[in-house]
Amino acid sequence: MLLNKQEGVIVILRERKERQIQATSSKNISDTHIHRYHSWSSLLWQWFRYCLVGVANTLIDVLVLNILLWCFPTTQVHILVIYNSLAYIGGAASSFFLNKYWTFGHKQRPTTQEVRRFLLNMLLEILSSNGLLWLIGNALHPFLANAMLWGNASKLLAVVANTVLSYLILRFWVFASGPQKRLK
Numbered sequence: 001m002l003l004n005k006q007e008g009v010i011v012i013l014r015e016r017k018e019r020q021i022q023a024t025s026s027k028n029i030s031d032t033h034i035h036r037y038h039s040w041s042s043l044l045w046q047w048f049r050y051c052l053v054g055v056a057n058t059l060i061d062v063l064v065l066n067i068l069l070w071c072f073p074t075t076q077v078h079i080l081v082i083y084n085s086l087a088y089i090g091g092a093a094s095s096f097f098l099n100k101y102w103t104f105g106h107k108q109r110p111t112t113q114e115v116r117r118f119l120l121n122m123l124l125e126i127l128s129s130n131g132l133l134w135l136i137g138n139a140l141h142p143f144l145a146n147a148m149l150w151g152n153a154s155k156l157l158a159v160v161a162n163t164v165l166s167y168l169i170l171r172f173w174v175f176a177s178g179p180q181k182r183l184k
Contacts (some may be wrong), residue, residue, distance in 0.1 A: 005011055065151065069147060077137045092122045096110070125166055125169075
């Protein structure tokens with residue numbers, strides 16, 4: 001009789017232990033799903049902030065381009081490329097600080113490595129933007145006689161093509177060494 005009671009207690013303790021293990025396992029699985037959801041959600045918010053910064057930078061860029069086109073009208077692609085370079089530099093000035101402190105949430109002062117990488121990135125983006133602008137400008141030139149419309153259409157199509165490339169370079173190369181915790 002004593003043996004049966006002890007066996008019963010042992011069975012009850014084993015069942016309780018198994019339920020605890022199952023509960024812990026379920027909680028770990030649930031925590032994993034929550035963490036995965038939070039990671040994706042944070043990444044989407046970071047992308048959204050990047051896009052907002054991009055809109056601000058693009059507005060500065062297009063404003064400078066339009067001032068140049070208004071003051072010095074041209075229908076020559078090589079002049080448009082020069083204007084584009086100057087306008088791009090104007091947008092890039094705000095891009096560094098807004099992306100560093102707001103998009104990617106860094107708190108410390110800019111490092112020499114970040115500045116070098118950012119300048120190299122901007123040089124590559126200007127070259128890419130100018131290459132696309134050259135191609136698009138030559139393709140649109142026969143269809144758009146108005147210099148402002150032609151310049152702006154060419155510019156905006158080049159901007160769209162560079163957006164994803166720029167994000168990936170900034171996210172995974174320029175600001176990769178700092179904390180990525182503030183993604184909210």
